[in-house]
Amino acid sequence: MSGTSSPEAVKKLLENMQSDLRALSLECKKKFPPVKEAAESGIIKVKTIAARNTEILAALKENSSEVVQPFLMGCGTKEPKITQLCLAAIQRLMSHEVVSETAAGNIINMLWQLMENSLEELKLLQTVLVLLTTNTVVHDEALSKAIVLCFRLHFTKDNITNNTAAATVRQVVTVVFERMVAEDERHRDITDQPVLVQGNSNRRSVSTLKPCAKDAYMLFQDLCQLVNADAPYWLVGMTEMTRTFGLELLESVLNDFPQVFLQHQEFSFLLKERVCPLVIKLFSPNIKFRQGSSTSSSPAPVEKPYFPICMRLLRVVSVLIKQFYSLLVTECEIFLSLLVKFLDADKPQWLRAVAVESIHRLCVQPQLLRSFCQSYDMKQHSTKVFRDIVNALGSFIQSLFLVPPTGNPTATNQAGNNNSGGPVSAPANSGMLGIGGGVTLLPAFEYRGTWIPILTVTVQGSAKATYLEMLDKVEPPTIPEGYAMSVAFHCLLDLVRGITSMIEGELGEVETECQTTTTEAVSSPTQSSEQQELQSTSDQMDKEIVSRAVWEEMVNACWCGLLAALSLLLDASTDEAATENILKAELTMAALCGRLGLVTSRDAFITAICKGSLPPHYALTVLNTTTAATLSNKSYSIQGQSVMMISPSSESHQQVVAVGQPLAVQPQGTVMLTSKNIQCMRTLLNLAHCHGAVLGTSWQLVLATLQHLVWILGLKPSSGGALKPGRAVEGPSTVLTTAVMTDLPVISNILSRLFESSQYLDDVSLHHLINALCSLSLEAMDMAYGNNKEPSLFAVAKLLETGLVNMHRIEILWRPLTGHLLEVCQHPNSRMREWGAEALTSLIKAGLTFNHDPPLSQNQRLQLLLLNPLKEMSNINHPDIRLKQLECVLQILQSQGDSLGPGWPLVLGVMGAIRNDQGESLIRTAFQCLQLVVTDFLPTMPCTCLQIVVDVAGSFGLHNQELNISLTSIGLLWNISDYFFQRGETIEKELNKEEAAQQKQAEEKGVVLNRPFHPAPPFDCLWLCLYAKLGELCVDPRPAVRKSAGQTLFSTIGAHGTLLQHSTWHTVIWKVLFHLLDRVRESSTTADKEKIESGGGNILIHHSRDTAEKQWAETWVLTLAGVARIFNTRRYLLQPLGDFSRAWDVLLDHIQSAALSKNNEVSLAALKSFQEILQIVSPARDSDKPETPPAVNAPVPVLLGPISGPSLNRPFVRTDSIGERLGRYSSSEPPVVTDELEDLNLWWAAWNTWYRIGSESTKPPTTFDKLTFIPSQPFLTALIQIFPALYQHIKTGFNMDDLQKLGVILHSAVSVPISSDASPFILPSYTEAVLTSLQEAVLTALDVLQKAICVGPESMQIMYPAIFDQLLAFVEFSCKPPQYGQLETKHIANAKYNQAEWVALNYVPFAERSLDVVVDLYQKTACHKAVVNEKVLQNIIKTLRVPLSLKYSCPSESTWKLAVSSLLKVLSIGLPVARQHASSGKFDSMWPELANTFEDFLFTKSIPPDNLSIQEFQRNESIDVEVVQLISTEILPYANFIPKEFVGQIMTMLNKGSIHSQSSSFTEAEIDIRLREEFSKMCFETLLQFSFSNKVTTPQEGYISRMALSVLLKRSQDVLHRYIEDERLSGKCPLPRQQVTEIIFVLKAVSTLIDSLKKTKPENVDGNTWAQVIALYPTLVECITCSSSEVCSALKEALVPFKDFMQPPTSKVQNGES
DSSP, rough: OOOSHHHHHHHHHHHHHHHHHHHHHHHTTTTHHHHHHHHHHHHHHHHHHHHOOHHHHHHHHHTHHHHHHHHHHHHTTTHHHHHHHHHHHHHHHTTOOOHHHHHHHHHHHHHHHHHTTTHHHHHHHHHHHHHHHHOOOHHHHHHHHHHHHHHHTTTTSSSHHHHHHHHHHHHHHHHHHHHHHHHHHHHHOOOOOOOOOOOOOTTOOOOTTTHHHHHHHHHHHHHHHHHHOOOOOSTOOOOOHHHHHHHHHHHHHHOOOOOHHHHHHHHHHIIIIIHHHHHHHHHHHHOOOOOOSOOOOSSTTSSOOHHHHHHHHHHHHHEEEEEEETTTTHHHHHHHHHHHHHHTTOOOOHEEEHHHHHHHHHHHHHHHHHHHHIIITSTTOOOOHHHHHHHHHHHHHHHHHHHHHTTTTHHHHHHTTSSSSSSSGGGGGGGGOOOSSTTTOOEEEETTTEEOOOOOOOOTTTHHHHHHHHTOSOOOOOTTHHHHHHHHHHHHHHHHHHHHHHHHHHHHHHHHHHHHHHHHHHHHOOOHHHHHHHHHHHHHHHHHHHHHHHHHHHHHHHHHHHHOOOOOOOHHHOOOOHHHHHHHHHHHHHHHHHHTHHHHHHHHHHHHHHHHHHHHHHHHHHHHTTTTTTTTSSSEETTTTTEOOOOOOSSOOOOOEEEOOOSSOOOOSSSEEEEEHHHHHHHHHHHHHHHHHGGGGGGHHHHHHHHHHHHTTTEEEEEEGGGOOOOHHHHTEEEEEEEEEHHHHHHHHHHHHHHHHGSSHHHHHHHHHHHHHHHHHHHHHHHHHTTSSSSOOOOHHHHHHHHHTTTGHHHHHHHHHHHHHHHHOOSHHHHHHHHHHHHHHHHHHHHHHHOSSSSSGGHHHHHHHHHHHHHGGGOOOOOOOOOHHHHHHHHHHHHHGOOOOOGGGHHHHHHTTTTTOOHHHHHHHHHHHHHIIIIIIIIGGGGGGHHHHHHHHHHHHHHOOOOOHHHHHHHHHHHHHHHHHTTHHHHHHHHHHHHHHHHHHHHHHHHHOTTTTSSSSSHHHHHHHHHHHHHHHTTTHHHHHHHHHHHHHHHHHHHGGGGSSHHHHHHHHIIIHHHHHHHHHOOOOOOOOOOOOOOOTTTOOOOOBBBHHHHHHHHHHHHHHHHHHHHTTHHHHHHHGSSSSHHHHHHHHHHHHHHHSSSSHHHHHHHHHHHHHHSSSSOOOTTOOOOOOOOSSSOOOOOOOOSSSTTTTTTOOOOOOOHHHHHOOOSSSSSOOHHHHHHHHHHHHHHHHHHHHHHHSSSSSSSSTTTOOOHHHHHHHHHHHHHHHHHHHGGGOOOOOHHHHHHHHHHHHHHHOOTTTHHHHHSTTTSSSOHHHHHHHHHHHHHHHHHHHHOOOOGGGGGGGHHHHHHHHHHHHHSOOOOOOOOOBBBBOOOOTSSSSSSSOOHHHHHHHHHHHHHHHHHTTTTTHHHHTTTHHHHHHHHHHHHHGGGGSSSSSHHHHHHHHHHHHHHHHHEEEHTTTTTTTTTTHHHHHHHHHHHHHHHHHHOOOTTTOOHHHHHHHHHHHHHHHHIIIIIIIGGGGGGGGHHHHHHHHHHHHHHTTTSSSOGGGGGGGGOOHHHHHHHHHHHHHEEEEEESSSSSHHHHHHHHHHHHHHHHHHHHHHHHHHHHHHSOOOOOOOHHHHHHHHHHHHHHHHHHHHHHHHGGGGHHHHHHHHHHHHHHEEEEOOHHHHHHHHHHHGGGGGGGGOOOOOOOOOOOOO
16 A cells, blocks of 8 residues: 555645546536536545645545545536546545545445446446455445446446456455455454354354455355346345356356355355255256257257356366365265266267366366265265266267267268378378378377377366366357367376376375384384384374275276276377377376286286287287286176276277287288387386386286287397397298387387396295296297297296396296296207207306305305206207207306316216217217316316216217217226326325215215225225226227227226225226126127128228128227236236136136137137237236246246246246235235146146137038138137147146147148138248248147157157157148038139138148158157057058159149158168067058058059150159169068068069050050150169079069060060051051050060060070060061151160070070970
8 A cells, every 4th residue: 555655645646636626627617516516615625634634545534425525426417528537536536545434335326326327337347346446445235236236237238348347246256255365364363263063054144254254155145046046135236147157256256265165154054055056956957968869059948958057067066076075075976976977978069078178177186086086985875986987088988989979070971981081081091101292190099980189188287178168158169079089088197197196105105104113113212212103103004004995996996997998099099199198097007006906907907008019909819818817808897887998999090110920829921010019018118117016917918918029020039138139030021110120129128128127126026027937938838839930039038137137136036947947948949949048058157157145165055056957958858958058068167167166066967968869069069078177177176076077988988979079088088097097195085085974974874885896995996987987988889989998998907007906906807807808709799790881971991890790809809908918917916816716717718719709800819818818928018017037948927936947846036026016015925926736727727728719710610601710820820829838837737638639729720721812911822832820830839749758758758659640640731631621622723812712721831841840750759669559650651652642643743752752761760660570560561551652653643744844754763763772772682571472562563663564555645654764674673683683482473573574575566566567558647656656665665675684694584585585576677667767766776686696596405394
């Protein structure tokens, strides 16, 4: 007021007043003198007041009635100009507040008159307004009169006046209530208002109200009356009134001054009793009205809803509900139910629109909604108002889609016919969106052909209505299409936003309060305060329980309706922003439900988002299977009300951004993802990321959906489980637009972040997540069964990611996680398995490298837990999985190898679990791991694991996939053994310690400690395991492995065997070596003889290894040699063991069976081993072998007893270190010396073995075919070579039986033929006279024997004849090679090389050498008793008879020559002995043999070869002559000592020789006999010498000689005669060659005979003989005519001797005989 009360303002006022009065008097001077006077007196009055008073304004106010009077009179003139002037002056006074109550009353009355005269209406209104607003002097009736005045002006004909009046009325009504408020403010401090009893029914009882309040009360009461069309009580003078205006005034009062009604009982009463019934009454036409066919917009009849009233009623209702809900609980229930009803489809469009706007106003007030919920929904018998509102909104939205709005025909048309052009038609072909030029699409909803644009109706969170504000419209407006939908849409969004933010805010408060109180309670020191705290806590708990009940009820009430509406809108939305809002609403609801633990509703919202993410019709299968229980039928029946879940319509008008394969067992075609799907997906990711902790079991839904989306988008897992865009394996089925391509990395990133954030989840939520992933993965596994389709790896990849980020608490999820991944690893689909394994191995590696607290080295349990799945993978047979497993092991070794500790058995177990059939690459990888272990980690692992290493390495040796691995693993075993050797002491200590601990444990448990090779000490057991492993490898099916293993086994035993305890050797011999020999022998004897074509690939196999049998042979050889070497080099260890002789027997048995095997290589090697154990051959490569002491005749084996050498009485003294070595084992005792007897037993065992080998191997087989086995020459040679040395040890007991046995073997051995393909190596060429080494050996053996007999005792001499027999048997071979069974042998010349034929050896050199030996031996032993007794000489002659009789038919010419010379030598020695023993008769049978021998030789039946030269023949003849000489010198002179028959035979022979009377006629065959002139001569001479010179002992002999001569002469005569005849007949033709030869021979014989006769003493020649000789002469003469010069020369020779018969005739002496 300071503006109007300052001195300047007052001065100005006074001036203005005076000037106004002057102006008034001027105007009225002529027409209205009374007024003029009044004005002038007024001027004076004013001046007086101003002059007298200091407080001018107060004085003015006091006198205001008088001051105002002139102006009032001026107004009374009704002159416009004057009236205006007066009104202005009055207003000025009013504005300075110098008007008293009376003056005001007068003014109002004056104004009323003006009003009734319709003068200056606007000025009037202005004046009233100024009067009422500037001060509070107008009360009660005056006030009511002023108000009525304004009302009445509102209903004039003038529009401007009307509007101004309306505004004035509003202002006046406001002023009235403002006064009341001010009044309350003034009085509030002074006294408290007394609380009045409710339910005061007397509406006039306003006596208790203060003046302003009373005015306000009366005014409000009359407004109600007026609206209700009743007479007012207070506003007297009202003529007319409109309901619309009344409702507007009511609304503004209720809205602007709620506190008046809330604080004053009277006013509350008015609300209840007057306003609410009024509203309900006015609503009735709307409620009853059902929109029929009539849509005319003519002024409505009563019962038809009237837009202005209805709209204003709704505004009133909104205010009532908003401001006075607490007063009007029951009434509000009715209003709300009405609101809900107005949304029905059969109400007019405008009504529905304003109803939706009203509801929207409620939806932005969450606290109000909460009150509804508490007041209605939570009360037992109340309407569920809150739920109904939400459901009504949902139904409303549905109805907008399903029933096209009838109010707007164009829209219906457009919706129904999408091709009518214009922007609306664009959605029909959604795929073409951005293409059609400048078409900008309106944001809209579209569903089943209904297209509803989205309008921007309001900003979020405020309910700015459009139609509720149309107070000027009388007709219902046309609601633009989409308006109602847009408002309803915003209702839903605001509802969700309000509720969730409110509840979450409260929840947050409760949680923080809880935390603070509990922490305070814990930390508070005193008991009392604790009790207080507990008290407060319990209060809070109660409070929280109440709140929680409200929250849950709110959610339960609204979620169904919300979900139904939002799902539908989501499906229909074509606008990204709208979609985003819907999704945000669903997400916040889902999160809220999750926080409140409302599982059903949470899952339902999540399901909705999930469905939105997937293509139409796709979603249903996945989500309905997943949550079959929760969402079985897509309608929720909650508290009896059924809400349909609308499933997405197929013709979505969204931009398609991706096309992909559905994830299904049988994918049908492709599915399309729209940008909306991607939007939903992002929401889903957002949900999972931000609210993972409250998802619980709905993780399954979320993850299942994400899995499908990831699949359709073609995201594939990469390392660590993150998904990266990758092309689908199925080909170009995945098509992505650039829009989505840029999104993919983002999506992929969010996906990863989602699982990374699992580290912040609590344990329970984490378990939910893991379980969900596992069940998802199980589903994917089921789907991938039985087909080779790319499986969905989403779950597996995410399990991996989750595991990796939760490493710090891995123990709680390790078992379910790895258990499931192991199942995945067993899946038949390779991609699936591969990822399972990838995930599992990555987790294990990450787990081992993670920096745990406490570290793994101190937490063995965790380490074993982490490694366990790696071991479990070994139970899976898929090679790709095992490869991953092994690669993992390799990486673990490389990174953690040093710190595995107790994990070693597991890791080694994994390598060892690789089986033979698991493929090369697997085995190779596993082997790499093992190599790494052996090279780098043996020292770091516990010694107890060494045995496992040995086992594993051994098992690799047995793998037959890759030979190199097997061989290398044997190398590893060698390296391992070296390591054992170098670190022996430490390993031994540690093992012994461990053993003691285990022993103790076992005793405590009362069980027996069980380990292999017990009771050997643990370190020895380790060695034995190694040996046993190598032993197994020695019988591997592959030759190379066997060879390598064998060499390694014997090398390790050789090199490191000294470490073993003495007693352990027993195990080595029996359990390792002999066991191995048994197995090798068995395999070799049963090996296949089929030819192997190639050794894998294109490796050629040498023919000596081209069958399994031959390959096994090599192994047998190696093994036997190895064992023999150990027996030899370690005999000083073995012999004291106790059962050495048994071992020796077993070894000999093995040697025997090997020697008798049908394989040359094995058998030969067996003999070499035999030689080695007899220590005939010094064992190769053995440094610590005892030196062999010098020996005589033969190398003598080293023994521990006295050496049985040539001088048995002298034991050798040992000079090497064996004693010390033995001392290592028993330092206290002297070395054990084995007695001679045991030694001898060993040697005899060896001899028996030798005999068995010999007799078996050389015995000819019964049948022969191509494959018959015949021992080889080297074998036989070696066999025989063993004898001499062996003999040295057993000669003392060697008797005839043994010799017999030996003989059989020697004979059989020499008889064995050679196979044709070996002959070129054994027989350099047939013509060379060379002995084979076998034959040498045989002769050597006999030589050794013979020498031994020579120096041996007398008793041994009886063996000589046996030796002769043996040798003579060999001599016979020269002509009659021995038969080997029934085997046909070929002569070497006819045998074809490289065919399985057998060639007889060239026995000639052997036989000849044997003959030499016989002669030598005979020369030495001819006089021995045994030799004489056993008719050795006769046997020699008998043997020689064979070659001699064969002569030229002998295989070799040398043979008979040697036989002759030998015969001559033997006879020269033997005949004297024979003569000496003539009387004993021991030689009787020898003489006929000798005679026959001479006979057969001298008159052989064999024909000399054609190519025999003259010189050669003459040489041969001289041999014959030698024989005859022998007869003449050695036999005939001693005829007295010789049997007569023998002499007779000799004479006959000589006879034959001299006269060639072998056959009855001379044939060509005998042609050359003629040439033996020298022989004939010699025979003649001998014959004549002994026939005629000596006194013939018997007439018989002479008779024989004479007979022979006469026969010869007679035959000569015949031949000559015949010749002469033939010559004559033939004329010029020469005679046949043979006849000529014959005649020549006869002629020569005649001349020889005559010569011989001449040499003989005449008295010895019979006269008859001479006569016959001379009688030949004429015949000879007749031959002279012959033409052949040869005959002629022979004839000359024959005729010449006849000159001696040419003597003069003498007188005939008549002899009695002639």
